[in-house]
Amino acid sequence: MKITKASIESAAARIAPYIHTTPIMTNKSINELYGLDLYFKCENFQKIGAFKIRGGMNASLQLTPEQMEKGVATHSSGNHAQALAFAAKMLGIKAYIVMPESSPQVKVNAVRGYGAEVTICASNQAARESTLQEIVDRTGATFIHPYDNDEVITGQATCVKEMIEAIPDIDIVVAPVGGGGLLSGTCLGANYFKPGLKVYAGEPEGAADAVLSLQSGKVEKAPFVNTIADGLMTTLSERTLEIIQAHVADILLVSDDEIKAALRLVYERMKIIIEPSCAVPLAAVLKNPGLFKGKKVGIILTGGNVDLSKFKDWF
Amino acid sequence: MKITKASIESAAARIAPYIHTTPIMTNKSINELYGLDLYFKCENFQKIGAFKIRGGMNASLQLTPEQMEKGVATHSSGNHAQALAFAAKMLGIKAYIVMPESSPQVKVNAVRGYGAEVTICASNQAARESTLQEIVDRTGATFIHPYDNDEVITGQATCVKEMIEAIPDIDIVVAPVGGGGLLSGTCLGANYFKPGLKVYAGEPEGAADAVLSLQSGKVEKAPFVNTIADGLMTTLSERTLEIIQAHVADILLVSDDEIKAALRLVYERMKIIIEPSCAVPLAAVLKNPGLFKGKKVGIILTGGNVDLSKFKDWF
Secondary structure, eight states: OOOOHHHHHHHHHHHTTTSOOOOEEOOHHHHHHHTOOEEEEEGGGSGGGBTHHHHHHHHHHTOOHHHHHHOEEEEOSSHHHHHHHHHHHHHTOOEEEEEETTSOHHHHHHHHHTTOEEEEEOSSHHHHHHHHHHHHHHHOOEEOOSSSSHHHHHHHHHHHHHHHHHOTTOOEEEEEOSSSHHHHHHHHHHHHHSTTOEEEEEEEGGGTHHHHHHHHSSOOOOSOOOOSOGGGOSOOOHHHHHHHHHHOSEEEEEOHHHHHHHHHHIIIIIOBOOOGGGHHHHHHHHHOHHHHTTSOEEEEEOBOOOOGGGHHHHO | OOOOHHHHHHHHHHHTTTSOOOOEEOOHHHHHHHTOOEEEEEGGGSGGGBTHHHHHHHHHHTOOHHHHHHOEEEEOSSHHHHHHHHHHHHHTOOEEEEEETTSOHHHHHHHHHTTOEEEEEOSSHHHHHHHHHHHHHHHOOEEOOSSSSHHHHHHHHHHHHHHHHHOTTOOEEEEEOSSSHHHHHHHHHHHHHSTTOEEEEEEEGGGTHHHHHHHHSSOOOOSOOOOSOGGGOSOOOHHHHHHHHHHOSEEEEEOHHHHHHHHHHIIIIIOBOOOGGGHHHHHHHHHOHHHHTTSOEEEEEOBOOOOGGGHHHHO
């Protein structure tokens, strides 16, 4: 295993100048309403508005000078695109980002705003991969995968490390699972920095690949993909599954109605803006109170990059 | 003048066990976009979700034992209702709140949730006042006005005091103006705790009573009342006007379109939920950059109690 306690500590030091140590919020009214003791790690206040900058920055900072000269590349419609574009801007290197034509214009603009070169492609996996490959072949840029990458996972692990430092007696951490970059990093960080700290994951019923993969022990596809939690539609990789199955306490499924109720609770009570994907861990906690009552429970709020025109579909 | 430096200091100590010292946020992307240096005092994270708890708590805590026995009363459709209900709950006393039938059910529920006795009346000023008077006559409860009250103003002044303590070299503070409780408290607090600290106000064009009152020197009505900033529709009192005209640098008018643009900026860039009324000071700053460039500018974000179903009208 390449990811060690020391490599996560190095990553934390490496990315510190570029990221925020995000605040941890508590909310008395939510705790009282549900009889819980919750601690929300606010990565929605992170640089680029999401935790993804941790992994993107950590990977970019470890390129060789030769690699730096040729830049970085990825395909993403979401926060990893912004993370890599921002990291490249910080380092003064080129970023080539392939985005599907279905990407919201506001996200395309944000990526371009960081100075990245955006290539729009058809909205399917084959087009994304072939377009990226063409760019990598032409430019020599280094492909940085959003989660199937050790340096990215190591970067994401710094989030739970901060949480443990801030709340040393924390009992449980809950993260969402999409491709598993954050979840596998959280599993490793918990294991290294507070052995015995339990890690649960929340997953949407409409993108239930991780729960199936955990059962079968190999990477499975979701039976169907349709969820408000649009950041969690990706599937695990063998790399992330291996880490997750070694460490995760359980993966808890939630419906879109449960996600919406948790989302509303955060907006109304905490007065902060989070993506629907971030409401998945809270929804999982509220659905399974017996697992969490009497414990100090950390919840990773992964990001806050929402298209405000979507509000009307959610509330 | 009853409100002194010492009385604001006493109020701050008196209410400290019941309120939050709210965080001050900065946002690099907004500062870079507009070439400004802004500090946002986040009263949306305050108890009850708004600064009003400062004044409501300060007034309630100074009741005599005889007054406490009979409780407090007010009419309000908004944050003052919640503030007084919460204060009464903290003190274990009765709160009688008259709310117009147009009040959103969510706000009525919140006030009842604090244990207050809610009386619904017709949605006009005469009905509100007569219903309240009947309750005060019957119960002997003490009427606590949302802003035309020295103890309330003194409580609101604690907000700018915190801001000055956190950012001693602040140059300007900008607050919204409705009835003038927050603005007059901010004027006094600025004057006492950092003489020379300039205070500007933002006011919606669709509730432009304060700017007219400042011109004529007497309490004026707005020419028309129609604005997204529904917390600012009230008019100054003689008490608040007197303080404001002695201290305010200027009152800056903004249109609803400008308020909406500032609201969007806060939601998209800062990832926090604020009421439209809170976006008024930021809108005023963005409209008059020449007044604020090169200065450290504090902006009071007054509250975050929004009906999520309104989002579709704003974005």
